[in-house]
Amino acid sequence: MLTSICAVIGFPLLGATINGLFGWKIKRKAHWVAVPAIALSAIFALRLFSQVLAGHTFVGDLYPWLVIGKLHVPIGFQLDQLSVFMITTVTFVATWIHIYSIGYMDHEPPMGYARYFCYLNMFVTFMLVLCLANNYVLMFVGWEGVGLCSYLLIGYWYEKASAANAGMKAFVVNRIGDFGFMIGLFLIYKFVGSLQFNDVFAHAHEITPAMATIITLLLFTGATGKSAQIPLYVWLPDAMEGPTPVSSLIHAATMVTAGVYMVSRSHALFNLAPLSMEVVATVGAATAFFAATMALVNNDLKRVLAYSTVSQLGYMFIGVGVGVYAAGIFHLMTHAFFKGLMFLTAGSVMHALHGELDMQKMGGLLKKMPITAITFIVGATAIAGIPPLAGFWSKDEILAGAFVHGHKVIWFVGTFTAFLTAFYMFRLIFLTFFGEPRDEHIHEIAHESPPVMTIPLIVLAIGSALVGFAAILPHGGVAGFLNHVLASGHHVAEAAEEGGGVEHMLMIISVIAGFAGVGLAASMYLKGVPNPKTLGSTFKPIYTLLYHKYYVDELYFFLFVNPLVGGSRQVLWKFVDVVLIDGTVNGVAKVCGWIGSGLRYIQTGVIAHYAIGILGGAVILYWLRLLFG
């Protein structure tokens, strides 16, 4: 099995190396390296999946990496139900996104083309390392690696200043989260003496509850950075500056889910810290709700999807936070399908409209690009939680879990968010694909994308429609499969038994919420305003009502979102980007120059000043030492 695992990781790594070193020569043919690499990886992943399904799991080391006293950190892998679930999802979705990229990146210059596929392969490599690692340090390698690739890919069009800055921002915000992760890691080492997952979880009970809370909160800090949760979500919407397949792969399907995976993987620790679980669930619910409200008003196709991603990640954290880890991971998987799909369709629209992203200028694209439109509708239906598509199953499991475990408020917020989700997704659909074209020129140039792009769309759409049924497979479905690892399943299962009747009621409520959202969107953006020009004057009350509705959204935006985004902007963007990153160019340069010229002015004294500084420092230090001593 170790060989197969190495093959899963090795093929993309090989692809990245070849394209990285010989990209200048391969140029346009880079996809002939990258796509087979990822496809082979996916095949091996599927093979491993079948093996795990047959009951074979694996934990083992490739070679010792770091051996420090009793601490043994190997390059080692852990293949169990959880990790195989992850890698299968990742490689499968990634393969189709690679194929899609061939069409999407068609207009790129040859060198950039090779570079793009090199990064893409490298990203998958690191993501697989993250998922397959059998210890925290190797996981951290993947964790940092995906962050780095994300930085490179967001900033892929570095000629655009906004893209370059967005890349930097993503990296920096992620590093803030990593700080928590690293400290948490060192504390685990201190209190358990090992960083191997198996050892840590076996000895987790030796940690005091207070320390477990601190450690898990620190780990969760890392997760908020990577998985774009409050307060570190700010980088994700900006990350849409990257090429759309990248948004699809990294910022929807894979990397952003790393936080959820990490928390699930560490469930043994989180179970010891009820307070941390509470925090995780609350942050998840808050993020789900706020991000959804942000998506309500945005007119940028990709940004709506970005906020929607943040919101859905919030759902996953609700799942892991209330203890239904399997549901969280299941939603991660279904989300990878439908959100990956929706980003790709958005890319297809962009591709057709030469980069146009403003929904207000679109409309009526259904006839022009039917495959794109239909696949998008499939994806949106899935995310809206309309049965029997994928999103319905996973979201329902999470919400039911929240309700059954007594988190009634979180359940309510989640259900309401489901309503909002359905609403903004269908608003997007109606504005983009239905109604009359609002911009003739844009409508003129619109065309269906080539098969190399539409086939991945169709595949993922089928996936989005069907993967949900995995929930009702025999042996407990996905939850039963994952609960081999996520052992907390014991009380989940019991709770589910007890609440059988309640669960059906909850299911009905969430379906109603979904349909209500769709209906409201339809009445507002489809039927309510068939022709804005005439109706604007004739049905003024309705128009103003709609306008007012819109205004409420805006108010919402200003009351809740703006201060939040603004606050983060003030702190993170202004401080980090402007002060620290562009700092030398602007204000700080002056200060430095001033200090410099000050020193130059008293040139003869400089060395003497240094000596005085050194002596002064020494005296203060000595004095400090006496104080301590």
Add this chain to the structure above:
Amino acid sequence: MYHAISEYVPVLILLALAVGFGVVTLLVSFLVRPNDPYPDKLSPYECGIDPFTTGKLQIPVRFFVIVMLFLLFDVEAVFMYPWAAVYKKIGWYGFVEMFLFIVILLVGYIYAWAKGALEWE
């Protein structure tokens, strides 16, 4: 107490002799010499360098080179005195040691010579 001090008696005698020699010499010359002061003669360095001036005075770098070379070989010579004094005790090992020391300095000497450090022009 007595023993402790007695070891230093020769030092004390040497000190007295040294001070005495200086004092006597100055005293005798003061008494015997003719007194005829003029400015050039009163300057601290009769070779013409004014000691009270800014530090930015330009002095040919050759002076420094010569001084440094002198210092080096001076130290070498000084080092050889104690070596010679205990030569019998340290035997062949000491001989080889000093030989190596001189060889190393010789390398420096050859280098300085070849680079023209010994030529004034």
Add this chain to the structure above:
Amino acid sequence: MTTVLPVPNLAAIGPEILVTVLACGLLLVDLFIPKDRKRAVGILALAGTVVTALFTMRYWNYSATTFSGMFVVDNFAVIFKEVFLFATAITILISLRYLEIEKVSLGEYYALMLFCTLGMMVMVSAADLVVIYIGLETMALSVYVLSGFMRFNVKSSEAALKYFLVGVFISGILLYGIALTYGVVGSTNLNAIAETIKLKGLKDNPVLMIAMFLLAAGFGLEIAMAPFHFWAPDVYEGSPTPVTAFISVAPKAAAFAALIRVFVVGIGLMAPHWQVLLWVIAALTMTIGNVTAALQSNVKRMLAYSSIAHAGYMLLGILAANTTGLAGVAFYFFAYAFMNMGAFGVIILLRREGIVGDEVDDFKGLAHTNPMAALLMVVFLLSLTGIPPTAGFIGKFLLFSAAIKAGFYWLVVIAVLNSVVSLFYYFRIAQAMYMGEAPDSSIPRPQGAPSLTVAIAIVGILTLFFGIYPHHLVELAKASVTTFIPFL
């Protein structure tokens, strides 16, 4: 009295003898090589350094004490000697072309570099405060001249003068510390010092405490840890870039090794005292180094401050005073030699006729003009930041986990926070390379001389290799500190 002096074990100082002969030989050979062929002296020096490095490897597990206990050869000394020789070899490689561009291609450069190496090698093998001092001075005198090697460049001369003045200061402080130690303990031999402190119960002696303090300050100045770091940025910026690369790694390593030997072996019993002292120094050093580095627009200056910060991380290893920590320091110096010399190598690559190439703006568009160099620079920057899978990450991990093990939680929090901050300024360079506008085509493209390219490639590969497969080097580093186990 017919006592014959004991003949020392000359085999133990084989590498030192080799370097001495080599350096003296180079001085003489240089006399016969015409001015436009000085590169040959460099190549000769390089060959000699490589031979010495290979020869020194044979001293692994050699373990000897000679010269009446003043000179020891243990694995710790050997591993650090390898760091110096490696740094010297890489420095020679990156110097060859640079010196020609700067029009100071002189044979003495290489001889001085070897004399400096000799001093450092003596320093790490010294088991006596006086021998440490001799090594330090041998090293320092050579470095002063090297940093002022571009005679006609005002900045370089200024750097040399400043370094010299500060160096004299170091000597004074260190000597005072040595004198006080001798005054209290009655010996300058490290083992004897440890013995006496133990027997007479001197570990809380106030005079010895001042001595400890002065020793820390003396080595601290050479290491450039805060608040003794003021000189470093000026000197690093003014010196010829290869020399900056060299002095940011090798002398620092030598001073660190000496500090470890003195503090762990000599005054190990005073650990509670010096741990408090080093705690404050480490926190200050990391923070000041990183925060100030973030404000620089000159890359050499930025790397100078960053090298101060790295010294702060490494202090964690000494502070922790356990095998992992000390091994971590040894490992980190290898990693640091790779990544820092690599980064300086790329700066040298940017040095062309008419372009100095050490401002952040000079890196703009390097990804277009020389993609391979830009890629390697990213590797070095990642490693400096401590992002896996690079050697820098492994080094930091060793140091931090050692400190955690020893219970210095808050210091580790500060250290991790600092390494997070460091991303901001390191990646300004990456941003300039990848996202900056490419300079117009009238400026010559940065194209490295073969020797420089080889050097950068070697350190780049090593940075990655020891990030992915560090096991053996970590094992060697751990084996190197077994000497200290009785003192821990």
